[in-house]
Amino acid sequence: MWSDWTGDRRTVWRNKIGETKTEESADSVPVIEFLRGLLERLRAQSAEGYINQSGKGKPLSLDSLNIRVITPALQKGRY
Secondary structure (H helix, E strand, O other), X not given: OHHHHHOOOOEEEOOEEEOOOOOHHHOXXXXXXXXXXXXXXXXXXXXXXXXXXXXXXXXXXXXXXXXXXXXXXXXXXXX
């Protein structure tokens, strides 16, 4: 969630949302400047909820994104 960007920490695995398992998991993740800029633009469009969310406002399933978008694009040579 966007609140995790500056403070809170949680984990999302498929459809399960919870606290991080270890203190190390809750540590900050370094973000390169290019990605930081992209995330700031995304946040300006949607400053609430999950950073990557479905149309229903739930965490985006990366497995589903892979099946629906990434794999077909790679198979068609559009990468």
